Amino acid sequence: MPVAELNPQSEIGNRKSEEVVVSVRGLTKVFKDFWNRPKARAVDNVDFDVRRGEVFGLLGPNGSGKSTTVKLLLGLLNPTRGQIEVFGHSPRHVQTKSRIGYLPEESYLYRYLNSRETLNFFGNLFHLGKEERDSRIEQLLEMVGLSQVYMRSVGEFSKGMQRRIGLAQALINDPDLVILDEPTSGLDPIGCREVKDLILALARRGKTVILSSHLLSDVEDVCDRVVIYYGGKIQAMGALKELLSTPDAIRITTPALSRETMERVLEIIRQDVAADKVRIDTPTQNLESYFLDVVQKARRAAAETSGATSGARVAAYLRGGAEERPPAEKILERLTSPQAAQPKPAAPVATVPKVDDKKLEALTKAAESTPSAGKPKPAAEEKPVDLSKADEKLSSLLGKLK
Numbered sequence: 001m002p003v004a005e006l007n008p009q010s011e012i013g014n015r016k017s018e019e020v021v022v023s024v025r026g027l028t029k030v031f032k033d034f035w036n037r038p039k040a041r042a043v044d045n046v047d048f049d050v051r052r053g054e055v056f057g058l059l060g061p062n063g064s065g066k067s068t069t070v071k072l073l074l075g076l077l078n079p080t081r082g083q084i085e086v087f088g089h090s091p092r093h094v095q096t097k098s099r100i101g102y103l104p105e106e107s108y109l110y111r112y113l114n115s116r117e118t119l120n121f122f123g124n125l126f127h128l129g130k131e132e133r134d135s136r137i138e139q140l141l142e143m144v145g146l147s148q149v150y151m152r153s154v155g156e157f158s159k160g161m162q163r164r165i166g167l168a169q170a171l172i173n174d175p176d177l178v179i180l181d182e183p184t185s186g187l188d189p190i191g192c193r194e195v196k197d198l199i200l201a202l203a204r205r206g207k208t209v210i211l212s213s214h215l216l217s218d219v220e221d222v223c224d225r226v227v228i229y230y231g232g233k234i235q236a237m238g239a240l241k242e243l244l245s246t247p248d249a250i251r252i253t254t255p256a257l258s259r260e261t262m263e264r265v266l267e268i269i270r271q272d273v274a275a276d277k278v279r280i281d282t283p284t285q286n287l288e289s290y291f292l293d294v295v296q297k298a299r300r301a302a303a304e305t306s307g308a309t310s311g312a313r314v315a316a317y318l319r320g321g322a323e324e325r326p327p328a329e330k331i332l333e334r335l336t337s338p339q340a341a342q343p344k345p346a347a348p349v350a351t352v353p354k355v356d357d358k359k360l361e362a363l364t365k366a367a368e369s370t371p372s373a374g375k376p377k378p379a380a381e382e383k384p385v386d387l388s389k390a391d392e393k394l395s396s397l398l399g400k401l402k
């Protein structure tokens with residue numbers, strides 16, 4: 001799978017649809033004991049809608065009701081109270097089920113089948129013709145990075161490899177709604193990145209994705225909207241962008257500045273904002289991108305692994321026609337988005353309460369008027385920090401796509 005294909009934030013607007021795929025009203029599930037006494041109120045009076053093309057996250061701590069909600073959506077459990085509609089029908093409707101792909105929290109695959117046989121088995125359940133089945137199996141194995149180990153029994157697979165084959169199984173029917181319970185659990189960081197990119201690629205094709213997770217960074221990277229559960233109840237719900245925005249502060253990231261320039265800039269800011277409200281630090285690379293770089297180097301040095309390899313491109317039948325832009329362009333788009341790009345380690349970051357536009361203009365001028373800033377600089381130096389970081393990542397990622 002390509003490591004980074006999309007700019008999630010700019011995608012959301014394009015793929016948003018008003019068509020409601022899942023509608024949940026007053027959903028309640030109380031588990032009872034042998035004597036019919038309430039044992040656990042797993043889901044408690046929950047309402048939400050999921051629209052076509054959305055990536056919708058169910059978040060919450062352990063035991064908060066995420067998996068129970070997923071099982072209710074799939075018709076695997078009966079609600080104690082409330083209504084669920086999936087594609088306008090009950091989740092138990094047979095036609096509805098054929099439009100859903102499901103990755104369970106725990107692997108329920110047959111231990112003694114190898115990955116090809118496993119996918120063949122599920123392809124048969126969906127009555128796929130041999131040619132179509134074989135073609136999809138090929139693409140899926142490639143996509144999840146299991147082509148090289150397809151002869152080994154699934155029972156021998158490591159946890160992450162089982163997750164990968166589970167994911168391939170969930171997509172064999174080219175589902176319109178994909179429900180993933182903890183999709184990245186047990187996956188190495190490369191696998192996590194690949195699963196996240198796959199989720200975004202699916203959503204861009206108009207597929208709806210519901211995922212449950214307690215790994216917040218994964219959710220943050222892919223979800224349009226989330227609900228946060230605690231004790232079976234929804235504690236917060238909304239678009240991630242809105243839930244996470246801090247409109248009363250701004251962040252300025254620049255290449256390392258001279259002490260002199262810094263003083264000038266701070267002087268202007270201090271005219272508006274108390275000194276103790278301004279924070280200056282040096283951003284660090286995040287662990288995910290550092291890890292990916294290290295592994296990429298090891299791979300280039302041709303180190304051997306008996307585990308899963310990095311996945312290939314998203315299976316063509318899952319990509320559809322809409323995704324035909326060159327991958328490099330998409331990668332660049334994503335890496336240069338303010339959310340995804342990683343700033344240079346050496347660059348200082350200043351966080352200040354929101355300053356008005358005129359002040360910002362003055363700050364720019366102040367930087368320009370310093371002796372060092374006045375000199376013409378080589379093009380590379382003039383690039384915004386995020387972009388140059390993006391270039392570095394881009395070339396390392398492009399290597400991966402080969």
Ligand SMILES: Nc1ncnc2c1ncn2[C@@H]1O[C@H](COP(=O)(O)OP(=O)(O)OP(=O)(O)O)[C@@H](O)[C@H]1O
Nearest residue numbers: 031040042060061062063064065066067068069214
């Ligand atoms: N079959 C069951 N019988 C009895 N209680 C159950 C059953 N399944 C779940 N529960 C209870 O319902 C509550 C919610 O469980 P659920 O599995 O939905 O949580 P979760 O949010 O998915 O947690 P995790 O993050 O650990 O996967 C828990 O208290 C759990 O013990």
Ligand SMILES: [Mg+2]
Nearest residue numbers: 066067068105
């Ligand atoms: Mg769970």
